[in-house]
Each structure stands twice: as C-alpha cells, then as structure tokens.
Amino acid sequence: MLARLTALLLFSAAPALAADWWSYENARFGYAIELPSEFRLLTRPNDGDGLTLTPADQSARLLVFGTNIPSGDFSTQANIRVALAKDDGWQISYSKSTSRGISFSGTKQGRIVYVRGVALCNGAAAFFQMDYPKANMQRYDAVVMRLVRSLHPTKKCAPTTQIVKSFPVTG
Numbered sequence: 001m002l003a004r005l006t007a008l009l010l011f012s013a014a015p016a017l018a019a020d021w022w023s024y025e026n027a028r029f030g031y032a033i034e035l036p037s038e039f040r041l042l043t044r045p046n047d048g049d050g051l052t053l054t055p056a057d058q059s060a061r062l063l064v065f066g067t068n069i070p071s072g073d074f075s076t077q078a079n080i081r082v083a084l085a086k087d088d089g090w091q092i093s094y095s096k097s098t099s100r101g102i103s104f105s106g107t108k109q110g111r112i113v114y115v116r117g118v119a120l121c122n123g124a125a126a127f128f129q130m131d132y133p134k135a136n137m138q139r140y141d142a143v144v145m146r147l148v149r150s151l152h153p154t155k156k157c158a159p160t161t162q163i164v165k166s167f168p169v170t171g
Contacts, residue, residue, distance in 0.1 A: 020036065020037035020038065021034045021035060021036055021037060021146070022034070022035055022037055023035075024051065024064065025154060026049075026050065026064075026066050026126070027154075028049075028066065029049075029066025029067075029120055029124050029126055030066075030120050030121055030124070030153055030154050030155035031066060031118065031120055031126035031151065031152065031153055031154055032150070032151075032152060032154050033064055033126075033128060033147060033150050033151045033152075034146060034147070034150035035051075035053065035062070035064070035147075036055075036143055036146075038055050038056070039053035039054060039055050039060075039062055040053060040054060040055070040056065041053055042054050042061075049065045049066055049067065050063065050064045050065025050066060051063070051064045051065070052064075059132060059133055059136055060130060060131065060132035060133075060136070060140055061130070061131055061132075062128065062129070062130045062147075063127075063128065063129045063130075064126075064127075064128045065126070065127055065128075066120065066124055066125065066126045066127075067124065067125055067126075067127070068123060068124050069123045069124065069125055071123075072123030074099060074100065074117075074119035074125055075097065075099055077117075077125055078097045078102035078117060079097075081102065081104075081115060081117065081127070082095060082102075082104055085104070085106060085113065085115065088108075089108045089109075090106040090107070090108045090113050091106050091107050091108060092104055092105070092106040093105060093106050093107065094106070099119070100118065100119045101116070101117060101118045101119065102115070102116070102117045103115065103116045103117075103148065107134065110133060110134050110135070111131050111132065111133055111134065112131065112132055112133075112134055112137060112140075113129065113130070113131040114129070114130050114131075114144045114148075115127060115128070115129045116128050116147065116148050116151055118151055118152065118153060119153075120153050120155070120157075121153065121155050121156075121157035121158075122157075126151060126153070128147050128151055130143070130144055130147065
C-alpha cells in the first residue's frame with residue numbers, strides 16, 4: 001500500500017512540474033530556452049546577457065546567458081568552459097561536444113553541475129549552467145533534460161559565402 005501511494009505521488013507530481021514552464025528569449029544574442037516556473041529570478045545583468053534563477057528553497061542555481069566568443073570559435077570556447085569548471089574543482093564525468101554544441105557534467109562536494117552550450121550567429125554562444133545537490137538528483141534531472149532540449153538559437157545564420165557574395169564588386 002505504501003509503495004503504491006509513493007508511486008502515485010511521484011507520478012502525479014512529475015506532470016505538474018513538467019507542465020509549468022515559461023519561455024525566455026534573449027533578442028540580443030538570439031537564443032531561447034524554456035524555464036521551470038518553480039524557479040524565480042535572482043538577478044538579471046544590466047547588459048542583457050542572461051539570468052540567474054533559483055527555486056524557493058534555493059537548493060539549485062540556474063544560470064542562463066549569452067556571450068560573445070572573442071575568437072569566434074565555438075569549439076575553443078567549449079573547451080575553455082570545461083577547463084574553467086575543472087579549475088573550479090568540478091570533477092567532470094561526462095562531456096560531449098561538436099562544432100555547434102557542448103554538454104558536460106560533474107560533481108563537487110555533494111553537488112552536481114550540468115552545462116549546455118550552443119553556437120549562435122556572429123561568433124556568439126548561449127549557455128545554461130545548473131548546479132544542485134546530489135540528494136535532489138531525481139528532482140532536477142528531468143529539469144536539466146528539458147533545459148537541454150529547449151536551448152536553441154532563434155536566428156538562422158547566413159552562410160559566409162552569402163555574406164561575401166552580397167558585397168559589391170569593385171574594380
């Protein structure tokens with residue numbers, strides 16, 4: 001009986017959590033992501049780079065931000081993000097990257113971090129970083145997976161050849 005009640009509570013809470021999300025779009029960098037309504041805005045930078053959010057119990061922290069990549073090379077920026085996390089003491093246990101996206105996760109002092117980044121137009125990138133207690137892994141893993149699926153560019157980048165072709169020919 002107790003097992004059935006526990007299962008019922010777990011399954012009935014999951015759809016409610018999954019249904020309550022809101023969309024955030026950053027026009028400056030050209031990306032969008034869905035955010036859980038249980039998270040509240042903690043800070044918003046004046047420059048419009050992104051958001052810092054946390055649930056009411058402050059057990060987790062979610063950073064969502066855009067950045068300009070100095071070299072314009074997303075792969076290099078992705079490797080830098082992993083190196084910075086390692087320098088900060090995170091033990092990285094998962095990492096997958098392509099020229100257009102990166103995901104990595106790790107642990108430190110009983111906490112889990114998950115980072116996802118996607119390349120944007122004009123040498124920019126969008127990232128989210130969420131960290132939370134290992135003890136709350138079941139609560140937040142579904143949140144992380146939805147964040148991963150929802151982070152995406154909102155602008156279609158023009159291929160370099162089209163940009164070059166659009167310049168007038170001089171002679």
